[in-house]
Amino acid sequence: MPASSPQAPxxxxxxxxxxxxxxxLAALLGKVVVIEAFQMLCPGCVSHGLPxxxxxxxxxxxxxxxxxxxxxxFEHHAAMTPVSLEAFLYEYRLxxxxxxxxxxxAGMPKTMQSYxxxxxxxxxxxxxxxxxxxHYFGQVSELRIGAEIATLMAETQRDFVPSSSKDxxxxxxxxxxxxxxxx
Amino acid sequence: MPASSPQAPxxxxxxxxxxxxxxxLAALLGKVVVIEAFQMLCPGCVSHGLPxxxxxxxxxxxxxxxxxxxxxxFEHHAAMTPVSLEAFLYEYRLxxxxxxxxxxxAGMPKTMQSYxxxxxxxxxxxxxxxxxxxHYFGQVSELRIGAEIATLMAETQRDFVPSSSKDxxxxxxxxxxxxxxxx
Amino acid sequence: MPASSPQAPxxxxxxxxxxxxxxxLAALLGKVVVIEAFQMLCPGCVSHGLPxxxxxxxxxxxxxxxxxxxxxxFEHHAAMTPVSLEAFLYEYRLxxxxxxxxxxxAGMPKTMQSYxxxxxxxxxxxxxxxxxxxHYFGQVSELRIGAEIATLMAETQRDFVPSSSKDxxxxxxxxxxxxxxxx
Amino acid sequence: MPASSPQAPxxxxxxxxxxxxxxxLAALLGKVVVIEAFQMLCPGCVSHGLPxxxxxxxxxxxxxxxxxxxxxxFEHHAAMTPVSLEAFLYEYRLxxxxxxxxxxxAGMPKTMQSYxxxxxxxxxxxxxxxxxxxHYFGQVSELRIGAEIATLMAETQRDFVPSSSKDxxxxxxxxxxxxxxxx
Numbered sequence: 001m002p003a004s005s006p007q008a009p010x011x012x013x014x015x016x017x018x019x020x021x022x023x024x025l026a027a028l029l030g031k032v033v034v035i036e037a038f039q040m041l042c043p044g045c046v047s048h049g050l051p052x053x054x055x056x057x058x059x060x061x062x063x064x065x066x067x068x069x070x071x072x073x074f075e076h077h078a079a080m081t082p083v084s085l086e087a088f089l090y091e092y093r094l095x096x097x098x099x100x101x102x103x104x105x106a107g108m109p110k111t112m113q114s115y116x117x118x119x120x121x122x123x124x125x126x127x128x129x130x131x132x133x134x135h136y137f138g139q140v141s142e143l144r145i146g147a148e149i150a151t152l153m154a155e156t157q158r159d160f161v162p163s164s165s166k167d168x169x170x171x172x173x174x175x176x177x178x179x180x181x182x183x
Numbered sequence: 184m185p186a187s188s189p190q191a192p193x194x195x196x197x198x199x200x201x202x203x204x205x206x207x208l209a210a211l212l213g214k215v216v217v218i219e220a221f222q223m224l225c226p227g228c229v230s231h232g233l234p235x236x237x238x239x240x241x242x243x244x245x246x247x248x249x250x251x252x253x254x255x256x257f258e259h260h261a262a263m264t265p266v267s268l269e270a271f272l273y274e275y276r277l278x279x280x281x282x283x284x285x286x287x288x289a290g291m292p293k294t295m296q297s298y299x300x301x302x303x304x305x306x307x308x309x310x311x312x313x314x315x316x317x318h319y320f321g322q323v324s325e326l327r328i329g330a331e332i333a334t335l336m337a338e339t340q341r342d343f344v345p346s347s348s349k350d351x352x353x354x355x356x357x358x359x360x361x362x363x364x365x366x
Numbered sequence: 367m368p369a370s371s372p373q374a375p376x377x378x379x380x381x382x383x384x385x386x387x388x389x390x391l392a393a394l395l396g397k398v399v400v401i402e403a404f405q406m407l408c409p410g411c412v413s414h415g416l417p418x419x420x421x422x423x424x425x426x427x428x429x430x431x432x433x434x435x436x437x438x439x440f441e442h443h444a445a446m447t448p449v450s451l452e453a454f455l456y457e458y459r460l461x462x463x464x465x466x467x468x469x470x471x472a473g474m475p476k477t478m479q480s481y482x483x484x485x486x487x488x489x490x491x492x493x494x495x496x497x498x499x500x501h502y503f504g505q506v507s508e509l510r511i512g513a514e515i516a517t518l519m520a521e522t523q524r525d526f527v528p529s530s531s532k533d534x535x536x537x538x539x540x541x542x543x544x545x546x547x548x549x
Numbered sequence: 550m551p552a553s554s555p556q557a558p559x560x561x562x563x564x565x566x567x568x569x570x571x572x573x574l575a576a577l578l579g580k581v582v583v584i585e586a587f588q589m590l591c592p593g594c595v596s597h598g599l600p601x602x603x604x605x606x607x608x609x610x611x612x613x614x615x616x617x618x619x620x621x622x623f624e625h626h627a628a629m630t631p632v633s634l635e636a637f638l639y640e641y642r643l644x645x646x647x648x649x650x651x652x653x654x655a656g657m658p659k660t661m662q663s664y665x666x667x668x669x670x671x672x673x674x675x676x677x678x679x680x681x682x683x684h685y686f687g688q689v690s691e692l693r694i695g696a697e698i699a700t701l702m703a704e705t706q707r708d709f710v711p712s713s714s715k716d717x718x719x720x721x722x723x724x725x726x727x728x729x730x731x732x
Contacts (some may be wrong), residue, residue: 036551041267043270043274043275046229052692056692059690059692075270076270076273078270079266079269080265083262084224084261084262087224087259087261087262087263088262091225091226091259092226137262140344141604141691141695141724142691143604143605143608143694143695144608144658144695144697145692145695146691146695146699147608147609148699150695150696150697150699150700150703151699151703152701153696153700200428204544238509324421324425324510325507325508326418326508326511327511327512328422328509328514329507329508329509329511329512329513329516330426333513333520334516334519334520336446336514336517337517337520407636407637407639407640412595413596416639442636442639442640444632444633445612445633445637446636450627451626451634452628453625453628456625457590457592457625458590458629
């Protein structure tokens, strides 16, 4: 792994759904990892973030690309408990593994903090060497995400020259997602 | 009110949101009442039932048409409690009054039972004389609902000849809504 | 017909499609008439104006409501000839009667001029007494149009008090339609 | 170029739009070429095929990926002449180069025949070595197309091992596109 490209921070998860065993970024080295951070009551997550994550899970070979949902609740905590999340995943037919982001300080979940996410939905792309390569907030283009995943997949079999981590896609909260704070 | 057209059953509600005072069909005589029965984790309710109810609330004069949401939970009860519903209404910017349908036998809420609803979303139209005039399950045409509401509104100022209550619109659960039972 | 509500101007049509006989507003007295003025190469007409007109045609009883398409070409005249229109109606499965608005001065078709339309799509509602009652330009709400058609239908059987003709719905050209001129 | 992967047939075009000079696959070697074959009166082309082609043109770097529209008219020839096409491209704001597929035998255009297309919309992917690598008919996933274009782009800078040409994506005509024949 090149020195200039930092390892993606570890996932801090209190409970997993849709998987028999806990997931761990270290164990996923060699694969592209797509993390979809969401809240079950975030309209933009329901209308585009989660359908995109499910489409990635359905489209790419599972031995090359791993899709992980991360339930990063930073507001209305009592409304989005694991029992509600479980029914939500069932009713919306979401089948990829989903972890509950561990509660942290000031209501901000720990993984969300360590990735400095701006809100939900956030989409993270991690390359086969374990480095964070893209970080989006809000609605993203399927065409572009498909291209970026394929580009990272192609790095598996060759020498690897990292690009620097992309800046977050600029987005407002309204229709697209829920920001942590507008300040 | 004509003998042939039965009064709509009373709402049995354990708690109200988005209103200062409890609502009561008897107090709404003289207005068209639109009831949208839903569950907050029913995908068809989120994608079309509730946006339609909000559009009706925003489009028609409030002194002529009253829109009421009814949270009729018949599955995943622990996942859809009032505290979750409150956050849901806030995040989805639903501003019409919403009542929680009272828990009944075998997990079926009481108002849902008295109207013999097939599932969620269900849309009910009650005329100014208090009679149930239409009852839909699943996705409905905005054009048709707009026409039916206007037709009932026109009955306010003239002699009133009821039609018989319509049969439920036939619908499958999948994309459109959640049926109580397929048996 | 009340003096205050002007009769809708006659249609000036050079050729009809989807009908055996020419249509004439005078012969349609007693019915609500919905006129959808469009151009076959106007994106807003294709994406929402014409689907709405077809839905009205499919939803309302044909002995009460008559839907008429009006091909009002005010730009790219050589590109939208009757032979192109005929293929367009076939490929888009539009089944209501469509008239070609007669060529007029300065490239503006005659009916479009007599109704002072701002562009395409424009939707006109004419009541059973033959008066123009609503005139929209651009995208319109299906809920509202459904209500307005039903309100006009209800006037057939009772004394008739006209409202003044509505102002055009304000709309910009971009996604919604094509304006005659922005000046 | 590997023997197993045939060169993509030359484009046979009678007229170009949106470009100063004629295009030629031979001159595009080294780039990924995306060909969108369409008819201006094909509803599936208008609703998804052409917006996808425009999005590819807008998303990928133009020195790496070349998008070409091909107006392959196999029905209603008199309705879709170049003068109509020119207005269509203007009104729909399509900015990538578009060639008119040369008229051939039995109403089938020549390029469409040489690629054995099933109808419109058809999307073809040609790799930097000039070989046809994918051929779709009907609606395609943006996620998948984005990934396939990026995979072909990555072949530019390394040794090139062709895959065999993909089978056509199976699709029915109805909403997705227009088939040449169902026989």
